[in-house]
Amino acid sequence: MAILIDETKRVLVQxxxxxxxxARTRLMREYGTNVVAGVTPSKGGxxxxxxxVFNSPQDAVNSLGKIDISVLFVPAAGVKDAxxxxxxxxxxxTVLVPDRVPVWDAMQIAAAAKANGAMFVGPNTLGVLxxxxxxxxxxxxxxxxxxxxxxxxxxxxxGVISRSGGxxxxxxxxxxxxxxxxxxxxxxxGDAVLGIRIPDAALMFEADPLTEAIVIFGEIGSSQxxxxxxxxRDRKITKPVIAYIGGKAARxxxxxxxxxxxxxxxxxxxxxxxxALREAGAIVVDAFGELPDAVVEILKxxxxxxxxxxxxxxxxWNTAITRVEPNRVAVRGxxxxxxxxxASFGAAAYLILTGELPKPEVARLMDAILVSSIDHGATPxxxxxxxxxxxxxxxxxxxxAAGIMSINRHHGGxxxxxxxQLKKIADRxxxxxISMDEAAARTLAAMKEAGDxxxxxxxxxxxxxxRAARLFELAREAGVDGPYMKAARAVEKSFxxxxxxxxINVDGAIGAILSDLGMxxxxxxxxxxxxxx
Numbered sequence: 001m002a003i004l005i006d007e008t009k010r011v012l013v014q015x016x017x018x019x020x021x022x023a024r025t026r027l028m029r030e031y032g033t034n035v036v037a038g039v040t041p042s043k044g045g046x047x048x049x050x051x052x053v054f055n056s057p058q059d060a061v062n063s064l065g066k067i068d069i070s071v072l073f074v075p076a077a078g079v080k081d082a083x084x085x086x087x088x089x090x091x092x093x094t095v096l097v098p099d100r101v102p103v104w105d106a107m108q109i110a111a112a113a114k115a116n117g118a119m120f121v122g123p124n125t126l127g128v129l130x131x132x133x134x135x136x137x138x139x140x141x142x143x144x145x146x147x148x149x150x151x152x153x154x155x156x157x158x159g160v161i162s163r164s165g166g167x168x169x170x171x172x173x174x175x176x177x178x179x180x181x182x183x184x185x186x187x188x189x190g191d192a193v194l195g196i197r198i199p200d201a202a203l204m205f206e207a208d209p210l211t212e213a214i215v216i217f218g219e220i221g222s223s224q225x226x227x228x229x230x231x232x233r234d235r236k237i238t239k240p241v242i243a244y245i246g247g248k249a250a251r252x253x254x255x256x257x258x259x260x261x262x263x264x265x266x267x268x269x270x271x272x273x274x275x276a277l278r279e280a281g282a283i284v285v286d287a288f289g290e291l292p293d294a295v296v297e298i299l300k301x302x303x304x305x306x307x308x309x310x311x312x313x314x315x316x317w318n319t320a321i322t323r324v325e326p327n328r329v330a331v332r333g334x335x336x337x338x339x340x341x342x343a344s345f346g347a348a349a350y351l352i353l354t355g356e357l358p359k360p361e362v363a364r365l366m367d368a369i370l371v372s373s374i375d376h377g378a379t380p381x382x383x384x385x386x387x388x389x390x391x392x393x394x395x396x397x398x399x400x401a402a403g404i405m406s407i408n409r410h411h412g413g414x415x416x417x418x419x420x421q422l423k424k425i426a427d428r429x430x431x432x433x434i435s436m437d438e439a440a441a442r443t444l445a446a447m448k449e450a451g452d453x454x455x456x457x458x459x460x461x462x463x464x465x466x467r468a469a470r471l472f473e474l475a476r477e478a479g480v481d482g483p484y485m486k487a488a489r490a491v492e493k494s495f496x497x498x499x500x501x502x503x504i505n506v507d508g509a510i511g512a513i514l515s516d517l518g519m520x521x522x523x524x525x526x527x528x529x530x531x532x533x
Contacts, residue, residue, distance in 0.1 A: 001183075001208050001209055001210045002130035002133055002153070002183050002184040002208065002210055002211075003128075003130070003159065003183070003184045003186065003201070003204040003205060003208050003211075004069075004093060004121070004128045004130070004136075004184060004186060004196075004204070005033070005069065005128045005129070005130050005133065005134045005135065005136050005184070006130050006133040006134055007032060007034065007133045007134055008034070008068075009033075009034060009068040009069050009134060009136075010034055010036045010064075010066065010067050010068050010069070011028070011033055011034055011035045011036065011067070011068065011069045011070070011071060011134075011136055012035075012036065012037045012038065012039060012057060012060055012067045012069065012070040012071070012086070012091065013025050013028075013035055013037070013038045013039070013051070013070075013071055013073065014038070014039045014040075014057070014070055014071070014072045014073065014074055014082045014086065015039075015040060015072060015073035015074040015082070016038025016039065016040060016048050016051065016053060016073070017038070017040040017043050017046065017048055017053060018040070018073060018074070020073045021038070021040075021048075021073035021074075022048055022049065024071075024073055024137070024138060025038065025048060025049055025051060026049055027135075027138075027141070027142060027143060028071075028134075028135055028136065029049065029051075030142075030143035031129075031134065031135045031140070031143040031146055031147075032132075032133065032134055032143075033134040033135055033136065034134065035051055036051070036060075036064055036067065037051060037052055037053075037054060037060040037063075037064055037067065038051050038052070038053045038054070038060075039053065039054050039055070039056060039057055039059075039060060039070075039082075040053055040055075041055055041056065042055065043055070044056075044059060052064075056085055056089070057070060057085050057086040057088075057089035057091060058085070058088070058089040060089070061089045061090060061091070066090075067089075067090075067091050068091070068092065068093060069091065069092075069093045069094070069095065069136055070083075070086035070091045070093075070094045070095070071094075071095040071097065071127065071136045071137055072086075072094065072095065072096050072097055072098065073097055073098070074098065075098065076098045076099065076100040076101045076102075076123075079096055079098050079101045079105060079109075079123060080101070080102075080105035080106075080108055080109055083096060083109045083112070083120060084108070084109060084112045087109075087112045087113055087116050087118045087120075088112065088116060090116075091118065092117070092118045092119065093118065093119050093120065093121070094109075094113070094118065094119075094120040094121070094195075095120070095121045095122060095125060095127050095128065095136045095137050096109070096120055096121065096122030096123040096124075096125060096189070096195070097122065097123075097124075097125060097126070097127060097137050097138060098122075098123060098124070099123065099124035099190075099191070100124075101122075101123035101124070101191065103191075103192060103193050106123055106191065106193035106194075107193055109195070110193065110195065113195065119195055119196055119200075120195030120196070121137075121186070121187075121188060121189065121195055121196050122188075122189040122191070122194065122195060123189055123191050123193075123194075124189045124190050124191045125137060125165065125187050125188065125189035126138045126139040126165035126168060126169075126187040127139045127187060128184060128185065128186045128187070129146065129150065129172075129184065129185045130152075130183065130184040130185075131146075131147075131150040131151055131152040131153065131157070131172075131181075131182050131183075131184075131185075132147075132151075132152030132154070133152070137187075138165075139165070139168060139169060139185060139187055140169060140172075140185075141169075148176075149169070149172055149173045149176050150172045150173075150176060150182050150185065151176050151180075151181045151182065151308060151312065152181060152182070153181045153182055153183035153184075153210050153211070153306060154181065155210075155305045156181070156183070156210055156211070156212045156304065156305040156306050157180075157181040157182045157183035157184075157210060157211060157212070157306045158175065158180055158181070158182055158183065158211065158212060158213045158214065158215050158295060158299075158306050159182075159183050159184050159185075159186070159201075159202075159204075159205035159208065159211040159213070159214050159215065160172060160175070160182060160184070160185040160186065160215045160217075161186050161188060161198055161201045161202065161205075161214065161215070161216050161217070162185070162186070162187050162188070162216075162217035163187075163188060163189070163190055163198070163217060163218060163219045163224075164187070164190065164217055164219065164246070165187045165190070167217045167246070167288075168185050168186075168187040168217065169185075171185070171215060171217055171291065172185050174291070174292045175215070175292055175295060177292065177324075178292035178293065178295065178296050179296065179307055179308040179310075179312075179313040180292065180295055180296060180299065180306055180307060180308070181306045181307070181308060182306075183205070183208060183210045183211040184205075184208075184211070186201050188201060190219075192222070197222075197224050197227075198216065198218065198224035198225060198227070198228050199224060199227040199228050199231055202214055202216075202228055202231060202237055202241070203231065203236065203237070205239065206236070206237050206238065206239055211239065212239065212240075212299065212302070212304045212305065212306050213239055213240040213241070213242065213295065213298055213299065213302075213304065213306070214237070214239055214240070214241045214242070215241075215242050215243070215291065215295055216228070216241060216242070216243035216244070216282075217243075217244055217246065217288075218243055218244070218245045218246070218273060219245065219246045219247050220245070220246070220247035220268050220269060220270050220273070221247075221268040222268055223268065225243070225245065225273040225276065225277060226272065226273060226276045228241070228277070228280075228282075229276035229277045229279070229280035229282065230276075230280070232277075232280035232281055232282060233280045233281075240282075240283070240298045240302065241277070241281075241282040241283065242282070242283045242284075242285070242291065242294050242295050242298060243277055243282055243283070243284045243285070244284070244285050244287075244288050244290075244291050245270055245273045245274055245277075245284065246270075246288075247270050248270045283298065287327075289327060321352055331348070331351065331352065332351050332352065332355050332356075334351065334357070339351075343357065343363070344363055344366075344367050345367065345370065346363055346364075346365075346366030346367035346368075346369065346370050347363035347366060347367075349366060349370070349527065349530070350362065350363065350366045350517075353519050353520075353523055354517075354518065354519065359478075361477055361478035361479065362478050362480070362517065364474065364478070365471075365474045365475055365477075365478045365480065365513065368470070368471060368474050369471065369510050369513065369514070369527065369531075370527070370530065370531045371531070372467040372470070372471060372506050372509075372510070372531070373506065373510070373527075373528050373531035373532055374531050374532065375532070380411065381406050381411045382403040382404070382406045382407050382411060382412065382532060383403065383532075384406075385402045385403050385405070385406040386399045386400060386402055386403030387399070388402070389402040389403075400533055403532070403533065404529055404533060407525065407528065407529060407532075409455075412507075412525055412528045412529070412532070413455075413525050414455040414456050414505075414507035414508070414511070415456070415507045415508075415510050415511045415514075415521075415524040415525060415527070415528055416511065416521045416522065416524040416525050417455040417456070417511075418454075418455040418456025418457075418488075418507060418508045418511035418512070419484065419511035419512070419514065419515045419521040419524055420521055421443070421447075421454060421455065421456075422456075422484045422487040422488055422491070422511065422512055422515060423484065423487075423515065423521075424443055425439045425440050425443045425487040425490065425491065426439070426483040426484060426486070426487045428442065428443060429483075429487075430483075435490075436483075436486050436487055436489075436490040437490045437493060437494065439487070439490065440487060440490035440491045440493070440494045441494045441497075444491065444494055444495075454491060454502075455507065455508070456488075456504060456505060456507045456508025456509075456511055456512075457491060457492065457495065457502040457503065457504050457505060457508055458501070458502035458503070458505065459503075459505045462505070463501060463503070464503050465503065465504070465505040465506050465509075467505075467506040467509070468503070468504050468505055468506050468508065468509035471506070471509045471510065471513060472485070472509060472513075475513050475516075480513060480516050480517060481516070482515075482516035483516070484511070484512040484513075484515035484516045485512045485513065485516055487512070488504050488508055488509070488511075488512040491504070491508075492504050507528075510524065510527070510528070511524060514527070
């Protein structure tokens with residue numbers, strides 16, 4: 001079992017024809033959620049991703065029979081009417097994803113839910129996810145990521161309740177890294193007026209035979225955590241509760257991220273919540289990073305079935321690049337605090353790509369490569385794209401994204417393409433036992449016959465790219481001069497012999513140097529993007 005969502009629940013998506021509704025429907029279905037219908041007024045009869053669209057929740061129920069859950073992806077101003085329509089159609093759980101829903105509207109939704117024996121999650125919620133069973137809302141992101149991060153509670157798992165959407169996913173991820181399985185993750189929402197609150201969700205987990213312990217991310221404001229403490233004291237919650245309360249440094253009257261996270265009249269303080277929970281018998285950690293270890297310790301003491309085997313634990317998505325532990329971040333095995341102030345940005349990039357810190361001369365070369373591509377005026381396509389989008393009043397992130405998206409094999413991509421061609425030349429020289437000059441000449445002739453151009457050579461402004469010359473100089477100082485740089489010089493000579501003014505440009509120089517440093521060409525365009533942004 002799990003709470004709120006599993007593979008048996010039939011789900012309706014309100015706002016399915018909108019951009020967000022369509023995208024989230026696809027993601028929910030990819031995860032395995034049984035989406036049976038969608039609703040958009042006046043769009044009845046249409047079809048979205050194979051899901052039939054109706055004009056109202058009542059029409060959907062009349063046509064398809066019982067629907068268990070409705071999830072809303074509609075503008076905040078339309079949430080009240082959409083939610084009440086679902087409730088009055090007999091749908092017993094409504095998930096209100098939008099934020100900025102007016103408080104009075106939320107109160108009216110609550111009244112309608114109470115009158116009809118229904119429940120709702122939110123407003124301002126990422127939703128609910130039961131690993132391996134289903135998801136409603138936005139929690140977990142892409143299906144493949146959610147499957148990697150959150151391991152199903154088989155035979156059992158811990159339940160997660162969070163007042164923060166981001167921390168809901170973070171808790172699930174870090175519990176998975178610690179080898180803990182999960183029954184359900186519930187982001188209850190961050191608004192002042194909510195449907196299902198922490199005490200309600202905790203009682204559901206208490207009744208769920210699949211759930212062994214309850215993990216809470218609480219915040220200042222409201223009385224939810226204090227009510228949970230009372231349930232523990234009254235023995236209505238008997239399963240272990242492990243909690244972290246955010247907002248320790250917040251002052252009275254200061255909102256802590258969410259509308260409902262505010263201390264008023266001395267109520268809802270961090271100290272008060274921690275005291276109430278600890279006195280009731282809950283485990284409350286002082287730092288968020290301590291939460292996974294505290295959960296593991298409790299499960300070991302109770303000989304719980306939520307802990308993964310070593311084989312299952314190793315199947316959780318890991319990276320060879322970074323390891324994050326409580327109070328420590330290690331990059332390729334190096335403590336990031338030690339790297340700070342010691343390693344330059346170029347050296348850190350080299351470390352991430354190769355797994356080793358470079359010697360000082362190579363670190364200097366990496367810095368030079370990044371500097372060489374930092375800018376080339378306002379006319380390159382990526383710069384034009386970014387500036388055009390910025391001129392519309394779009395956000396900085398949108399403008400930068402536009403610039404990055406314009407980088408391809410014809411602009412910025414010459415670094416990778418040049419490196420691959422240089423490899424062909426170097427391999428040809430070795431396999432055919434010919435000189436590098438001859439290998440370059442034969443390769444260029446074949447490319448010309450095929451109508452292809454050699455990337456990384458020539459420039460629309462420079463007759464000799466000053467950046468390329470300086471990079472080669474620094475490469476020689478660093479002792480870097482392998483087959484790729486030799487192949488680049490051979491190509492340049494071949495063009496000169498043919499009376500073509502096509503000297504190597506900065507892209508070609510970077511491709512040759514990075515290749516001789518032993519890096520994978522697939523990463524080269526990314527280095528250009530880092531420098532240019």
